[in-house]
Amino acid sequence: MASPTHAALAHDDAPPELRHHFPDLAKQREASSLGMWVFLVTEVLFFGGMFLAYAIYRETHRRAFEGASNLLDLKLGATNTIVLIVSSLTMALAVWASGRSRKNATVLFLVLTMLLGATFLGIKYVEYKQKFERHEVPGPHFVVPQDEETHQPLPRQSEMFFSLYFCMTGLHAIHMIIGLGLVSWLVVRARRGEFSERYNTPVDMVGLYWHFVDIIWIYLFPLLYLLGRHTL
Amino acid sequence: MSTSEPVPAVRPARPDYLNASYGVRSWLLTSDHKRIAILYLITVTFFFAIGGVAAALVRLELLTPAGDVFQAETYNKIFTTHGIMMVFFFLIPAIPAVLGNFLVPLMIGAKDLAFPRINLLSWYLLVIGGLIALWALIHGGLDTGWTFYTPYSTVYSNGWVVVTAVGIFIAGFSSILTGLNFIVTLHTMRAPGMTWTRMPLFCWGMYATAIIQILGTPVIAITLLLVGAERLFHLGIFDPAQGGDPVLFQHLFWFYSHPAVYIMILPAMAVISELVTAFSRKPIFGYKFIAGSSIAIAALSFLVWGHHMFVSGQSVYAGLVFSILSFMVAIPSAIKVFNWTATLYKGSVSYQTPLLYALGFIGLFTFGGLTGLFLASLGLDIHVHDTYFIVAHFHYIMVGGTIMAYLGGMHYWWPKISGKLYPEYWSRVSAWVIFIGFNLTFFPQFIVGYLGMPRRYHQYPEEFQVLNVMSTAGASILGIGYLIPLVYFIWSMRYGKDAADNPWGATGLEWQTPSPPPTENFVETPVVSGRPYDYATGREEVALG
Ligand code: HEM
Numbered sequence: 148m149a150s151p152t153h154a155a156l157a158h159d160d161a162p163p164e165l166r167h168h169f170p171d172l173a174k175q176r177e178a179s180s181l182g183m184w185v186f187l188v189t190e191v192l193f194f195g196g197m198f199l200a201y202a203i204y205r206e207t208h209r210r211a212f213e214g215a216s217n218l219l220d221l222k223l224g225a226t227n228t229i230v231l232i233v234s235s236l237t238m239a240l241a242v243w244a245s246g247r248s249r250k251n252a253t254v255l256f257l258v259l260t261m262l263l264g265a266t267f268l269g270i271k272y273v274e275y276k277q278k279f280e281r282h283e284v285p286g287p288h289f290v291v292p293q294d295e296e297t298h299q300p301l302p303r304q305s306e307m308f309f310s311l312y313f314c315m316t317g318l319h320a321i322h323m324i325i326g327l328g329l330v331s332w333l334v335v336r337a338r339r340g341e342f343s344e345r346y347n348t349p350v351d352m353v354g355l356y357w358h359f360v361d362i363i364w365i366y367l368f369p370l371l372y373l374l375g376r377h378t379l
Numbered sequence: 380m381s382t383s384e385p386v387p388a389v390r391p392a393r394p395d396y397l398n399a400s401y402g403v404r405s406w407l408l409t410s411d412h413k414r415i416a417i418l419y420l421i422t423v424t425f426f427f428a429i430g431g432v433a434a435a436l437v438r439l440e441l442l443t444p445a446g447d448v449f450q451a452e453t454y455n456k457i458f459t460t461h462g463i464m465m466v467f468f469f470l471i472p473a474i475p476a477v478l479g480n481f482l483v484p485l486m487i488g489a490k491d492l493a494f495p496r497i498n499l500l501s502w503y504l505l506v507i508g509g510l511i512a513l514w515a516l517i518h519g520g521l522d523t524g525w526t527f528y529t530p531y532s533t534v535y536s537n538g539w540v541v542v543t544a545v546g547i548f549i550a551g552f553s554s555i556l557t558g559l560n561f562i563v564t565l566h567t568m569r570a571p572g573m574t575w576t577r578m579p580l581f582c583w584g585m586y587a588t589a590i591i592q593i594l595g596t597p598v599i600a601i602t603l604l605l606v607g608a609e610r611l612f613h614l615g616i617f618d619p620a621q622g623g624d625p626v627l628f629q630h631l632f633w634f635y636s637h638p639a640v641y642i643m644i645l646p647a648m649a650v651i652s653e654l655v656t657a658f659s660r661k662p663i664f665g666y667k668f669i670a671g672s673s674i675a676i677a678a679l680s681f682l683v684w685g686h687h688m689f690v691s692g693q694s695v696y697a698g699l700v701f702s703i704l705s706f707m708v709a710i711p712s713a714i715k716v717f718n719w720t721a722t723l724y725k726g727s728v729s730y731q732t733p734l735l736y737a738l739g740f741i742g743l744f745t746f747g748g749l750t751g752l753f754l755a756s757l758g759l760d761i762h763v764h765d766t767y768f769i770v771a772h773f774h775y776i777m778v779g780g781t782i783m784a785y786l787g788g789m790h791y792w793w794p795k796i797s798g799k800l801y802p803e804y805w806s807r808v809s810a811w812v813i814f815i816g817f818n819l820t821f822f823p824q825f826i827v828g829y830l831g832m833p834r835r836y837h838q839y840p841e842e843f844q845v846l847n848v849m850s851t852a853g854a855s856i857l858g859i860g861y862l863i864p865l866v867y868f869i870w871s872m873r874y875g876k877d878a879a880d881n882p883w884g885a886t887g888l889e890w891q892t893p894s895p896p897p898t899e900n901f902v903e904t905p906v907v908s909g910r911p912y913d914y915a916t917g918r919e920e921v922a923l924g
């Protein structure tokens with residue numbers, strides 16, 4: 148801009164993180180966090196469509212769903228739940244550390260969060276692979292599985308259970324991958340020392356997102372793995 | 380705080396957002412909400428033109444009873460293209476993304492929207508989504524109609540369902556991000572003194588629209604994703620053969636798509652509230668009721684989706700409840716109409732072009748809304764469901780309502796947007812041509828639909844021809860009516876007279892800054908100290924609302 152306008156003058160002593168259209172950092176932070184919450188509301192409705200489908204079909208095809216649910220690997224699912232909960236803790240610690248200008252601790256906690264997130268995806272990969280090998284993936288290669296106890300074939304609608312299983316956990320996994328991308332972006336910025344007591348909004352916002360994705364899993368795990376289960 | 384710079388001897392042209400920088404890059408990478416609004420304007424005009432061509436082809440086929448121009452399948456692809464382009468890529472973005480983008484920050488005294496770069500991103504998403512969908516519709520073709528009903532869309536259709544759905548999915552994020560941006564902006568960026576009840580009604584309308592955008596759009600996104608997954612991977616979520624339920628699709632689809640009709644009409648109502656008060660030179664009647672009814676409509680709109688499914692096999696009890704709730708939507712809608720009328724009453728009304736459009740809106744919207752009540756009646760709907768009566772109903776609201784308001788708003792704010800005046804004579808001509816063309820096109824459709832002509836067929840019995848010829852004739856007039864403003868708006872950018880900062884003598888912060896506004900909107904952040912629409916009437920105002 149050639150000649151400084153009134154607005155530009157007013158911001159001469161403004162912190163570098165302040166975007167020109169906000170009066171101060173507090174307002175800017177308020178806007179970011181409201182924006183993030185609104186975004187998370189849209190995410191709730193996005194997943195909501197599938198939760199609705201699950202709720203309805205679980206009711207109409209109860210036996211098929213319970214039988215198919217028994218075929219999921221409870222140990223892997225439970226491990227993943229723990230992994231994610233711990234990752235939420237490390238993420239929260241990263242937010243805490245960044246807000247206290249502790250650069251090294253911030254980087255450490257962010258990297259730990261990424262490792263835990265990657266572990267989750269690794270375990271998910273193992274689970275998916277099992278399903279492929281056992282022909283439990285819906286579609287032309289699907290083979291109606293047998294009930295674990297009675298060794299009778301499950302009702303045909305067990306395929307629906309796996310349809311929903313893959314849609315829901317698949318979309319969750321995509322959110323995890325996006326989360327990993329966001330956290331690695333934070334690592335780069337944290338190493339450059341961009342976050343401090345004055346300004347750690349990005350860490351805070353990605354933190355909210357990360358917790359949200361965890362919470363989705365906290366609902367998926369009991370719905371898919373635990374409800375109506377009769378063997379361990 | 381004054382700058383001590385000397386005033387240059389020869390003042391350069393006043394810097395505004397249009398001449399602040401030049402070149403394609405300065406537009407494609409801009410984060411100025413006003414420039415992004417212009418980008419949207421060009422984009423939605425383009426999609427409107429495509430949708431318009433498809434509409435012309437539909438009317439051409441229906442000129443004669445025999446299916447003589449297109450084959451049935453081609454005809455299906457054409458009306459699908461029309462519906463998808465008009466709904467998802469024109470009507471939904473039109474008023475919020477063009478006028479809303481331009482005006483919301485100006486009206487509340489802000490320098491920009493809260494997230495300027497997300498604003499630009501949302502434009503790119505619309506363009507990318509629109510081009511993908513357009514490519515799919517033209518290159519591959521899609522014959523499901525804009526409603527994608529299963530199991531036709533998932534199992535039987537040979538069209539490019541998945542690619543089109545991807546396009547709409549992407550554009551959906553554009554809509555979500557626009558809504559998100561408006562909500563955050565209106566919450567956090569209002570100028571000092573601009574309390575919620577001092578906010579222009581246009582902003583209230585945008586706020587209500589934004590709520591629907593963020594709550595509804597994710598549901599259509601996941602629904603289309605599931606349709607796509609079902610086609611690609613043979614999942615069975617909507618497939619009865621695998622225990623799925625096609626009616627679930629309809630529930631999910633209309634859970635978005637009924638509220639979506641309010642994404643299209645609430646912004647139009649928002650525009651009308653501004654126009655009516657500006658041209659009757661009176662404070663708006665019942666400010667709080669109009670603001671509140673926008674929110675009430677947004678809330679109720681999520682509770683009536685089942686009125687599209689009266690004949691789908693949903694339970695009669697559900698039908699009953701949806702019917703009653705649909706009648707209730709009429710209440711806040713009527714509140715608005717009555718308040719506008721009361722504002723006009725004893726106002727010093729000047730019949731300038733924007734008001735002509737606004738009056739057109741009020742009449743046509745009322746007509747469309749009332750026929751909505753016919754449709755919300757369980758028994759009557761069985762007779763007219765899937766007939767041209769429905770087509771007439773929603774065109775009265777979407778075309779007679781939303782497009783009228785959009786054009787009215789474009790005329791009203793054009794001096795602000797472009798800094799130029801449009802030609803008065805031609806603008807009046809266009810308003811009349813559009814009004815006449817519109818009624819000639821769609822009124823006969825009420826009759827022909829009531830007589831039993833179903834929608835979505837390329838041929839029809841002989842006895843319906845007269846009404847269809849009228850409709851096609853009207854459509855031709857309407858098409859010309861739309862071309863006239865397109866021509867003179869472009870013409871005026873070069874040859875139009877320079878506009879004053881406040882050519883209408885209107886209230887509102889957007890009129891207190893130069894036309895066109897500078898990039899930062901206001902040289903000094905305005906401070907608001909009074910009610911909106913403070914038109915001096917000379918007589919004591921009847922205090923209400
Ligand atoms: C008082 C308010 C309204 C009521 C009670 C109402 C009622 C209805 C009903 C019951 C139907 C379904 C008819 C059927 O398929 O048998 C319908 C269809 C439709 N309405 Fe409305 N409506 C209202 C306002 C609106 C508005 C504001 C818009 C658009 C801006 C709109 C757009 C549509 C569309 C697009 C359809 C047809 C969808 C399709 O099947 O393709 N309506 N309306």
Ligand SMILES: [Cu+2]
Nearest residue numbers: 637684686687
């Ligand atoms: Cu509806």
